[in-house]
Amino acid sequence: MTTTDPTLGDRQGYAGLAGVPLSLTPLTRKEFTSDAEVRWCPGCGDYSILATFLGVMPDLGITRENTVIVSGIGCSSRFPYYVDSYGLHSIHGRAPAIASGLAITRPDLSVWVVTGDGDALSIGGNHLIHTIRRNINLTILLFNNRIYGLTKGQYSPTSEQGKVTKSTPLGSLDTPFNPLSLALGAEAGFVARAVDSDRAGLTEVLKAAANHRGTALVEILQNCPIFNDNAFDAVKGKAADEGVIPLRHGQPVVFAGGRLGVVRDPATGVLSVAEVAEVGLDNVLVHDAHRADPSIAYALTRLTDSGVLHRAPIGIFRDVTRPAYDDLARQQVATARGEGSDSDGLQRLVTGQETWSVG
Amino acid sequence: MTKVTQLDRVVIRFAGDSGDGMQLAGDRFTSEAALFGNDIATLPNFPAEIRAPAGTLPGVSSFQLHFANFDISTPGDRPEVLVAMNPAALKANLRDVRKGGMLIVDTADFSPRALAKVGYSSDPLADGSLADYQVVALDLTAMTVEAVKEFGLGRKDAARTKNMFALGLLTWLYGRPTTGTEGFLSSKFASKPEIRDANVTAFRAGHAFGETTEVFAVRYEVSPAPMPAGRYRQINGNTAMAYGLMVGAQKAAMTLFLGTYPITPASDILHELSKHKRHGVLTYQAEDEIAAIGAALGASYGGNLGATSTSGPGLALKMETIGLAVMTELPLVIVDVQRAGPSTGMPTKTEQADLLQACFGRNGESPVPVLAPRSPADCFDTAIEACSIAVRYRTPVIVLSDGYVANGAEPWPVPDLSLIPSIDPDFDTEPNAVKESGEATHFPYRRDPETLARAWAIPGTPGLEHRLGGIEKNESGGISYEPENHDRMVRLRADKVAGIVRDIPDLEIDDPSGAARVLLLGWGSTYGPVRAAVRNLRGRGFSIAQAHLRHLNPFPANLGDVLRGYERVVVPEMNLGQLSMMLRARYLVDVRSYSRVRGLPISNEELTADVIALLAELSGPHPQQGEPLLEEKP
Numbered sequence: 001m002t003t004t005d006p007t008l009g010d011r012q013g014y015a016g017l018a019g020v021p022l023s024l025t026p027l028t029r030k031e032f033t034s035d036a037e038v039r040w041c042p043g044c045g046d047y048s049i050l051a052t053f054l055g056v057m058p059d060l061g062i063t064r065e066n067t068v069i070v071s072g073i074g075c076s077s078r079f080p081y082y083v084d085s086y087g088l089h090s091i092h093g094r095a096p097a098i099a100s101g102l103a104i105t106r107p108d109l110s111v112w113v114v115t116g117d118g119d120a121l122s123i124g125g126n127h128l129i130h131t132i133r134r135n136i137n138l139t140i141l142l143f144n145n146r147i148y149g150l151t152k153g154q155y156s157p158t159s160e161q162g163k164v165t166k167s168t169p170l171g172s173l174d175t176p177f178n179p180l181s182l183a184l185g186a187e188a189g190f191v192a193r194a195v196d197s198d199r200a201g202l203t204e205v206l207k208a209a210a211n212h213r214g215t216a217l218v219e220i221l222q223n224c225p226i227f228n229d230n231a232f233d234a235v236k237g238k239a240a241d242e243g244v245i246p247l248r249h250g251q252p253v254v255f256a257g258g259r260l261g262v263v264r265d266p267a268t269g270v271l272s273v274a275e276v277a278e279v280g281l282d283n284v285l286v287h288d289a290h291r292a293d294p295s296i297a298y299a300l301t302r303l304t305d306s307g308v309l310h311r312a313p314i315g316i317f318r319d320v321t322r323p324a325y326d327d328l329a330r331q332q333v334a335t336a337r338g339e340g341s342d343s344d345g346l347q348r349l350v351t352g353q354e355t356w357s358v359g
Numbered sequence: 360m361t362k363v364t365q366l367d368r369v370v371i372r373f374a375g376d377s378g379d380g381m382q383l384a385g386d387r388f389t390s391e392a393a394l395f396g397n398d399i400a401t402l403p404n405f406p407a408e409i410r411a412p413a414g415t416l417p418g419v420s421s422f423q424l425h426f427a428n429f430d431i432s433t434p435g436d437r438p439e440v441l442v443a444m445n446p447a448a449l450k451a452n453l454r455d456v457r458k459g460g461m462l463i464v465d466t467a468d469f470s471p472r473a474l475a476k477v478g479y480s481s482d483p484l485a486d487g488s489l490a491d492y493q494v495v496a497l498d499l500t501a502m503t504v505e506a507v508k509e510f511g512l513g514r515k516d517a518a519r520t521k522n523m524f525a526l527g528l529l530t531w532l533y534g535r536p537t538t539g540t541e542g543f544l545s546s547k548f549a550s551k552p553e554i555r556d557a558n559v560t561a562f563r564a565g566h567a568f569g570e571t572t573e574v575f576a577v578r579y580e581v582s583p584a585p586m587p588a589g590r591y592r593q594i595n596g597n598t599a600m601a602y603g604l605m606v607g608a609q610k611a612a613m614t615l616f617l618g619t620y621p622i623t624p625a626s627d628i629l630h631e632l633s634k635h636k637r638h639g640v641l642t643y644q645a646e647d648e649i650a651a652i653g654a655a656l657g658a659s660y661g662g663n664l665g666a667t668s669t670s671g672p673g674l675a676l677k678m679e680t681i682g683l684a685v686m687t688e689l690p691l692v693i694v695d696v697q698r699a700g701p702s703t704g705m706p707t708k709t710e711q712a713d714l715l716q717a718c719f720g721r722n723g724e725s726p727v728p729v730l731a732p733r734s735p736a737d738c739f740d741t742a743i744e745a746c747s748i749a750v751r752y753r754t755p756v757i758v759l760s761d762g763y764v765a766n767g768a769e770p771w772p773v774p775d776l777s778l779i780p781s782i783d784p785d786f787d788t789e790p791n792a793v794k795e796s797g798e799a800t801h802f803p804y805r806r807d808p809e810t811l812a813r814a815w816a817i818p819g820t821p822g823l824e825h826r827l828g829g830i831e832k833n834e835s836g837g838i839s840y841e842p843e844n845h846d847r848m849v850r851l852r853a854d855k856v857a858g859i860v861r862d863i864p865d866l867e868i869d870d871p872s873g874a875a876r877v878l879l880l881g882w883g884s885t886y887g888p889v890r891a892a893v894r895n896l897r898g899r900g901f902s903i904a905q906a907h908l909r910h911l912n913p914f915p916a917n918l919g920d921v922l923r924g925y926e927r928v929v930v931p932e933m934n935l936g937q938l939s940m941m942l943r944a945r946y947l948v949d950v951r952s953y954s955r956v957r958g959l960p961i962s963n964e965e966l967t968a969d970v971i972a973l974l975a976e977l978s979g980p981h982p983q984q985g986e987p988l989l990e991e992k993p
Contacts, residue, residue, distance in 0.1 A: 359588025
């Protein structure tokens with residue numbers, strides 16, 4: 001759905017922000033920075049995510065007062081305190097629900113949900129999938145560190161099976177969620193993954209997510225130096241060359257300097273990694289983030305290791321627009337009002353059709 | 360010519376299978392009575408199962424209507440007329456019918472098999488077991504099918520209009536006008552002409568049958584009740600609640616956002632509000648009770664009037680979010696249409712056992728104002744008051760309705776909305792504080808010195824950006840773990856809610872003789888039965904005082920003095936004594952709990968008898984007084 005809004009001026013590209021007032025003067029990162037002292041552990045991946053976020057916000061051009069960050073509970077959910085916008089640090093798992101009510105009633109706000117793997121996928125799993133399903137116009141930043149940090153180190157719903165933690169001394173037993181597979185199963189229109197320390201990649205994904213009208217889910221692989229250090233080393237630094245499968249719309253999915261590529265079994269639709277030299281570049285999957293059918297996007301999410309992470313696709317898996325719930329809800333009201341609202345309408349309703357008079 | 364007998368009041372119960380349309384027939388008869396000018400009170404009673412197996416006791420659905428030529432306050436304890444559409448309906452309801460009452464029975468399903476299904480070993484219509492009643496046994500189904508045969512409906516569809524035949528018969532029996540129901544049927548089935556015509560024809564046929572048959576020796580008339588002058592309509596509790604929320608939001612110039620999840624018996628509030636998008640209402644059917652209130656709170660955070668409707672099990676799920684609303688001090692209206700619990704309990708039956716949950720069911724010191732409507736129409740005023748308190752004091756407010764007031768109906772003088780005061784949300788648009796750096800800023804927990812309501816700046820307000828949340832904050836909105844700050848904030852939140860008492864009128868006492876020694880104190884939907892019992896008692900010569908609580912938190916300022924002014928205070932409630940417990944704890948008064956948890960409104964006759972027994976316990980003379988009209992059978 002293309003949305004045009006006169007208030008957007010030359011920023012028509014940000015369909016997700018249509019209706020949100022623009023700042024009359026360019027804003028700076030400093031203006032988006034609150035004066036609260038940041039209190040994450042030294043070395044926490046949240047710092048770099050915050051830094052990138054604060055760098056992206058002025059580029060979106062919207063006012064600070066029309067920016068709202070809603071979070072749940074967990075380390076990541078302290079995020080709103082550090083951004084000088086409006087913010088609501090709510091309760092465990094419920095941020096998507098609260099943000100939904102806000103987004104439906106306030107189309108002039110840019111609504112962001114900041115959540116973690118425990119918050120979004122454990123206690124808040126239901127709200128996450130239903131928000132995505134409805135396609136409410138908000139952006140969910142899911143900081144996935146695959147561990148419970150704030151409660152000091154229990155395994156999370158994204159921890160690899162067999163994880164030895166305080167609560168699982170003999171190893172965890174449950175199969176982890178793949179957050180992106182889950183989101184696609186919930187009919188997500190926008191699904192992306194970024195890495196905390198990759199400022200350029202995260203910037204690109206955040207802007208694309210803001211641009212998307214409807215629910216955008218961004219999984220950010222985030223290092224917890226205290227309870228799950230180095231969990232994402234395979235997608236960072238030098239290792240990233242072999243560990244990151246970069247997704248670029250319209251480009252063949254190749255990595256490791258072009259040596260490896262993703263190929264699709266035409267019979268089963270299953271994706272696998274192959275030597276490009278062996279299969280030929282023509283047979284490598286060309287990424288189409290705008291494909292209406294989500295099967296290939298889903299197959300791409302399955303290339304993520306569910307155990308210890310060695311390799312993962314990074315970038316935008318799917319970016320397909322469909323009508324946003326909140327737009328439709330407001331439209332129903334507007335249409336109903338168009339049918340003839342008047343100041344006496346409520347009095348007439350309360351009076352009703354069948355009345356009688358006494359005296 | 361049939362003789363006409365004048366009556367002061369009649370209680371009629373329609374009963375049949377849950378698919379027989381008894382609620383519709385009852386509703387229509389109610390409308391006719393109301394339009395005629397009678398006072399009315401209704402009690403629908405239906406199974407939770409949508410279509411329980413036909414002809415079984417659990418499948419029986421009933422609708423009771425009390426109409427009178429004076430102002431009544433209950434749907435009546437015992438019907439004088441029972442319309443029973445099958446053996447199950449007869450069996451399930453007979454014990455409630457007064458001896459000497461009339462039984463209008465459809466004999467179509469009185470086969471040995473159907474009788475056996477509900478445990479009749481012989482046909483009650485033939486075995487003499489109904490000798491104490493006036494039995495009118497008719498094959499209503501056959502007469503209906505015959506009457507509508509010209510429309511070519513199948514036998515099943517034709518038979519389905521038998522509720523209208525029965526309604527037509529009753530309409531004749533009580534001399535009610537017929538045009539209202541004919542108009543209603545014409546518009547209800549406008550898109551299905553043959554169904555429409557069959558229903559209208561069945562209705563007329565029932566009426567004509569009454570006129571021509573000689574079965575009925577007497578026809579009855581109940582003249583209009585004297586009521587204060589004005590324009591009236593009929594309304595049920597859930598509709599009145601929905602209207603009240605709409606008007607409350609309009610008076611605050613806020614958008615009403617109802618976040619909710621379907622639950623019996625509250626769903627009709629959602630159904631009603633979802634029809635009114637034209638008035639700007641947004642309704643949101645969430646994935647669960649928690650998301651429902653979460654979305655409502657999100658809407659409130661954005662400067663709208665967030666509301667949620669639920670019943671007991673849903674209220675339990677919403678408590679964490681109510682706590683967040685207490686902490687963030689945001690307005691939110693929570694309507695709990697109470698039903699019999701615990702757990703799933705009896706979803707379609709009424710109870711008042713969520714009082715302690717509403718007042719105390721959250722972690723931490725989490726004060727919430729609690730209000731309860733006393734009758735269906737009173738839901739309107741209560742909802743507006745809840746909106747007003749929520750917005751002005753920035754607090755969640757719980758409204759304790761129940762299945763009885765929610766589904767019951769009564770006449771309602773149509774309010775003039777222009778006379779209802781507006782509600783000022785008083786949003787902050789300018790800074791209210793200065794930072795250490797000298798910069799102007801917004802302190803979200805700076806308070807109005809009188810009401811202690813906090814400053815409220817909504818997103819979109821430039822320069823007042825701030826963060827709220829469930830973590831304890833200091834006045835500036837910064838996170839604070841300081842012992843003194845927490846102690847101060849806990850007390851401020853408590854004082855703020857306690858201070859709402861300044862807006863609450865003193866409890867009024869109804870004690871005409873001024874000499875009563877016993878006070879009957881009700882709350883919520885016990886108003887009607889308590890009032891009826893008080894009348895019964897006065898009619899028998901006893902002096903008795905009555906008072907009724909709408910405000911459960913905070914209590915009216917004079918409540919302690921009132922309680923201490925009587926030798927005995929009796930608190931009837933549909934729970935095991937929850938209000939009694941609160942009153943004892945708060946005022947150290949030895950109130951007597953009168954408790955019934957049968958899923959039905961308290962019986963005024965039973966209450967009358969029990970209070971008489973209690974009066975006998977008190978030594979010394981009882982002042983006497985008289986009052987003529989009784990809601991019990993004299």
